[in-house]
Amino acid sequence: xxxxxxxxxxxxxxxxxxxxxxxxxxxxxxxxxxxxxxxxxxxxxxxxxxxxxxxxxxxxxxxxxxxxxxxxxxxxxxxxxxxxxxxxxxxxxxxxxxxxxxxxxxxxxxxxxxxxxxxxxxxxxxxxxxxxxxxxxxxxxxxxxxxxxxxxxxxxxxxxxxxxxxxxxxxxxxxxxxxxxxxxxxxxxxxxxxxxxxxxxxxxxxxxxxxxxxxxxxxxxxxxxxxxxxxxxxxxxxxxxxxxxxxxxxxxxxxxxxxxxxxxxxxxxxxxxxxxxxxxxxxxxxxxxx
Numbered sequence: 001x002x003x004x005x006x007x008x009x010x011x012x013x014x015x016x017x018x019x020x021x022x023x024x025x026x027x028x029x030x031x032x033x034x035x036x037x038x039x040x041x042x043x044x045x046x047x048x049x050x051x052x053x054x055x056x057x058x059x060x061x062x063x064x065x066x067x068x069x070x071x072x073x074x075x076x077x078x079x080x081x082x083x084x085x086x087x088x089x090x091x092x093x094x095x096x097x098x099x100x101x102x103x104x105x106x107x108x109x110x111x112x113x114x115x116x117x118x119x120x121x122x123x124x125x126x127x128x129x130x131x132x133x134x135x136x137x138x139x140x141x142x143x144x145x146x147x148x149x150x151x152x153x154x155x156x157x158x159x160x161x162x163x164x165x166x167x168x169x170x171x172x173x174x175x176x177x178x179x180x181x182x183x184x185x186x187x188x189x190x191x192x193x194x195x196x197x198x199x200x201x202x203x204x205x206x207x208x209x210x211x212x213x214x215x216x217x218x219x220x221x222x223x224x225x226x227x228x229x230x231x232x233x234x235x236x237x238x239x240x241x242x243x244x245x246x247x248x249x250x251x252x253x254x255x256x257x258x259x260x261x262x263x264x265x266x267x268x269x270x271x272x273x274x275x276x277x278x279x280x281x282x283x284x285x286x287x288x289x290x
Contacts, residue, residue, distance in 0.1 A: 005107065015056055015101070016057060018097065019053035020050065021066045021067045021070055022046070022049045023047070023049040024066035025070070026043070027046045029086060029087070032082070032083040045124060045125070055110050088254070089251060091125045098119050101115035102115045139202045139203070141249070142183070142206050145264060145267075146183055147176075147180075148238055148241065150179060151218075152217055152268055152272045153272050155172050156276040157276060158171050158172070159228075159276065161282060164227075165226075169218050172221065176211070176214030180210045183210050184210070187202050187203040187207075188202070188203035220234045239269075242261060
C-alpha cells in the first residue's frame with residue numbers, strides 16, 4: 001500500500017464530508033417516500049453512507065458532521081419538486097464518488113469496497129424512481145405551456161390595447177380563471193375518454209399549474225403602474241418559469257434541457273410578440289383610446 005499523500009487526504013476529507021452529509025440527506029429523503037420498500041432502500045443507503053464516513057475517518061483522523069445547510073436545501077427541494085428530482089441529482093453524485101474512489105485504491109484499499117457500494121447505490125436509486133407526480137408530467141406540461149402561451153399572449157396584446165395595468169390585470173384574471181376551469185375540465189374529459197382511473201388527479205395537476213402560472217404572470221400588472229415595465233416583468237417571469245420547469249423536467253426525466261427550454265421559450269415569446277402587435281393594430285384600426 002502506498003503512503004497517503006496530502007492531496008489524497010484532502011480528497012478523503014471532501015469525500016468524508018459528502019458521505020456524512022448524504023447520510024442525513026437520505027434519511028430526510030426517506031420521509032417523502034410512501035412505499036415502505038423504497039423508504040427502506042433510502043434508509044439503508046443512508047446507513048451505508050454513514051459507514052463510509054466512519055471508514056474514511058480512520059484515514060483522516062477527523063470527525064465531521066453533516067452540512068446542515070445543504071441538508072436543509074435538499075429537504076426543501078424534495079418538498080417542492082419531489083424526491084425523484086433530488087434522487088436524480090444525488091445519483092449523479094454517486095457516479096462522481098464512484099469515480100474518485102476508483103482512483104485512490106492504491107493509497108486507500110477500502111476505497112475499492114466503497115466504490116462498489118456507491119455503484120450499488122446508483123442502481124438502487126434508479127430502481128425507486130417511480131414518483132406519483134412524474135406520472136402526470138404530461139398534465140403539468142399541458143397546464144403550464146397553455147397558460148404561458150395563452151395568458152402571456154393575452155396580456156401582451158391587452159398591454160398596448162388598453163394601456164391601463166389595472167384593466168389588463170382584471171382582464172387577465174377573468175381570462176385566467178375561465179381558462180383554468182376550461183383546461184382542467186378538458187383534461188378530465190380527455191382522461192376519462194382514454195379510460196384513465198385517475199382523471200381527476202390529471203385535471204387537478206393541469207388546473208393547478210395553469211392557475212399558478214396565471215397568478216405569476218398577472219402579478220406585474222398589479223405591482224407596476226407603467227405598462228411597459230409590467231410587460232417586461234411579465235416576460236421575465238415567463239422565461240424564469242420556463243427555465244425552472246424545464247430544468248425540473250430535464251433532471252427528473254433525463255432529457256435535454258437546452259432543446260426543451262428554447263422550444264418553450266421560443267413559442268411563448270413569439271406568441272406574446274404577435275399578440276402585442278395585434279393589440280396595437282386593433283387599437284389603431286378601431287380607433288379606441290382608453
